Amino acid sequence: MKRMIKGLLLVSVSLVMASSQLFAGELVIKGSTTVLPIAQKAAEAYMAEHPDVKISLSGGGSGNGIKAIIDGTADIGNASRFIKQKEVDLAVKKGVYPVPFRVALDAIVPVVNGKNTVANLTMAQLKEIYLGKIKDWKELGGTPGTIVVISRDSSSGTFGVWKDLVMKKERVIPRALTVPSNGGVVQAVANTPGAIGYVGLGYITAEIKAVDVEGVAGSEENTLNGSFPISRGLFMFTKGWPKGDTMAFMSFILSQKGQELVKAAGSIPLF
Amino acid sequence: MGNNATPQGETPLKRQHIDSGVKFSFLFIALFSITVLSLIMVFLFKEGLPILEHVSIKEFVLGKYWYPTDEPADFGILPLILGSLSVTLLSGLMAIPLGIMTAIYLAEIAHPKVAEFVKPIVELMASMPSVVIGFFGMVVVAPFIQKLFNIPVGLNMFNASLMLAFMAIPTICTISEDAIFSVPTALKEASFALGATHFETIFKVILPASLSGICTAVILGLSRAVGETMVVLMAAGGAAMIPGSIFDPVRPLPASIAAEMAEAPFGGEHYHALFAIGIVLFLFTFLFNLMADFISHRFRQVGEASL
Numbered sequence: 001m002k003r004m005i006k007g008l009l010l011v012s013v014s015l016v017m018a019s020s021q022l023f024a025g026e027l028v029i030k031g032s033t034t035v036l037p038i039a040q041k042a043a044e045a046y047m048a049e050h051p052d053v054k055i056s057l058s059g060g061g062s063g064n065g066i067k068a069i070i071d072g073t074a075d076i077g078n079a080s081r082f083i084k085q086k087e088v089d090l091a092v093k094k095g096v097y098p099v100p101f102r103v104a105l106d107a108i109v110p111v112v113n114g115k116n117t118v119a120n121l122t123m124a125q126l127k128e129i130y131l132g133k134i135k136d137w138k139e140l141g142g143t144p145g146t147i148v149v150i151s152r153d154s155s156s157g158t159f160g161v162w163k164d165l166v167m168k169k170e171r172v173i174p175r176a177l178t179v180p181s182n183g184g185v186v187q188a189v190a191n192t193p194g195a196i197g198y199v200g201l202g203y204i205t206a207e208i209k210a211v212d213v214e215g216v217a218g219s220e221e222n223t224l225n226g227s228f229p230i231s232r233g234l235f236m237f238t239k240g241w242p243k244g245d246t247m248a249f250m251s252f253i254l255s256q257k258g259q260e261l262v263k264a265a266g267s268i269p270l271f
Numbered sequence: 272m273g274n275n276a277t278p279q280g281e282t283p284l285k286r287q288h289i290d291s292g293v294k295f296s297f298l299f300i301a302l303f304s305i306t307v308l309s310l311i312m313v314f315l316f317k318e319g320l321p322i323l324e325h326v327s328i329k330e331f332v333l334g335k336y337w338y339p340t341d342e343p344a345d346f347g348i349l350p351l352i353l354g355s356l357s358v359t360l361l362s363g364l365m366a367i368p369l370g371i372m373t374a375i376y377l378a379e380i381a382h383p384k385v386a387e388f389v390k391p392i393v394e395l396m397a398s399m400p401s402v403v404i405g406f407f408g409m410v411v412v413a414p415f416i417q418k419l420f421n422i423p424v425g426l427n428m429f430n431a432s433l434m435l436a437f438m439a440i441p442t443i444c445t446i447s448e449d450a451i452f453s454v455p456t457a458l459k460e461a462s463f464a465l466g467a468t469h470f471e472t473i474f475k476v477i478l479p480a481s482l483s484g485i486c487t488a489v490i491l492g493l494s495r496a497v498g499e500t501m502v503v504l505m506a507a508g509g510a511a512m513i514p515g516s517i518f519d520p521v522r523p524l525p526a527s528i529a530a531e532m533a534e535a536p537f538g539g540e541h542y543h544a545l546f547a548i549g550i551v552l553f554l555f556t557f558l559f560n561l562m563a564d565f566i567s568h569r570f571r572q573v574g575e576a577s578l
Contacts, residue, residue, distance in 0.1 A: 061536060146423040153509075153530045154340040171338055174350065177426060177520050178509035180530050191414045194423050 025053035025245050031065015031078030034157035035234045037265040038104055039078055042253050045261055053245055069239050070096050075246045077237040080157055098237045103253050105268040107201040107231040108161050109218035110211045113193050118142040120212040123229055126166050129196060132173035149176040150188050150197035162198055165230050202266040220268050319546035337511040339541040346544045350511045354521035357514055359496045361432035362439060367489055370443030378451040379473055397441035401501040408434040408506030422518045429517045431507035435499055439492035450484020451477060483570035487563045494559035500525035524552045
């Protein structure tokens with residue numbers, strides 16, 4: 001009997017120790033898959049500097065990231081958009097005040113084949129092309145030829161931006177080719193003379209041609225000054241003003257070193 | 272000891288124990304793999320059927336629009352089913368004649384030394400990883416057929432079918448060759464003795480005699496094409512539209528699952544819809560295999576007299 005009590009005590013003591021270690025420096029980050037690569041790079045670098053802090057990362061989308069902040073199941077919620085009024089209302093009702101941090105910028109640039117003569121398109125023209133209403137390049141002042149519309153899979157984050165900012169929630173025609181990655185879009189556009197696609201700014205190569213939107217070239221500079229229309233901020237939300245490890249992690253991401261990691265992850269750093 | 276076959280030190284009883292032990296361990300192993308497979312099937316249905324809470328079977332199978340992430344979403348997989356069927360049919364049109372004719376050549380016409388050299392090469396083709404074939408279709412074949420036929424885009428049904436035909440030919444050829452090769456020599460000799468030419472013998476005696484084996488070969492080859500994922504993901508273009516020509520891009524069932532599963536929120540409508548696509552795909556391949564099994568039993572050549 002005595003032995004058993006001793007054993008139980010030992011187990012409970014070790015459990016308490018283990019759990020206290022678990023809670024010592026644990027950060028839970030959830031949300032947008034677009035922000036995920038940034039969070040991942042930052043988390044790896046941060047954990048290398050602070051071995052006592054454990055960061056667990058998961059995706060699930062912007063909505064889930066913000067929901068996790070409101071429910072308290074995460075310390076940081078990633079979102080590739082700003083918080084919606086509905087979510088703010090829900091948070092306030094639960095007594096939570098989500099604090100947004102803009103950690104990076106994201107720009108999606110329309111691209112065409114290198115031989116294409118079209119150099120500028122308006123947002124309205126882009127929408128009409130993806131709705132299937134403009135079908136031939138001659139309608140846009142280019143060399144006559146069928147427009148081959150290339151899009152991304154409906155679950156891609158890049159597609160999400162395109163849908164929100166260009167399509168304004170209307171549907172891309174079923175005829176559009178879907179390609180599973182930014183690299184796949186580059187490949188398909190480079191091989192198809194009549195193609196139009198869209199990629200993240202970091203993916204533009206010499207094989208394809210970036211098209212100006214509303215007369216503005218897609219570049220880091222034009223994204224930072226806000227003149228390039230197909231761009232957005234990437235956010236991390238915290239529950240109230242961050243404290244402790246959360247604060248330290250946010251300062252790390254917003255530091256010079258953190259922003260270099262943002263660039264390495266393929267997004268546009270804030271400075 | 273004399274004639275007793277029992278080795279020294281082993282009583283007949285012990286041998287019986289070993290025997291039953293071996294029997295049970297094999298039974299256990301067989302049951303284990305069957306159980307795992309059936310659990311996967313249970314899982315497939317458990318995860319796929321909940322989609323019917325959101326759409327009816329008719330809307331799901333016959334719906335023309337696949338917009339799984341829209342609000343409100345559309346889960347119509349008719350374009351995907353037609354994409355799969357058309358790609359498989361077209362690849363069959365290319366692979367069946369080529370595969371069977373190669374098999375006839377190897378089994379009947381080629382010099383044994385040539386056949387000995389060519390057969391392993393055909394079998395090697397079967398071991399080509401599908402991702403390599405898909406990549407080849409995307410990077411090399413797509414620009415080529417786009418220029419050759421002067422069509423807007425090279426990633427289309429024709430390209431995917433061509434690549435799938437490459438993959439189906441070794442299966443069709445190898446199994447048909449075995450079937451043709453196993454036609455009894457007596458049949459062939461009888462045909463020659465009646466004055467038939469080699470050509471007549473092949474088409475009137477050997478092919479009918481090996482028909483069930485050839486049918487099995489064709490169905491197994493096509494069922495591989497139906498379930499193939501990587502090639503159609505990379506070369507078919509991925510447009511969820513009902514194809515109007517063989518140069519239209521299509522999005523077969525497996526390509527949709529592969530492209531979308533990673534990002535579909537766990538337990539959501541889209542997730543269940545993708546599993547439901549898996550069920551449809553499973554039914555397709557199941558039907559193919561059932562057909563192969565039926566034909567190989569029903570039309571089996573028994574002996575030499577039943578022709």
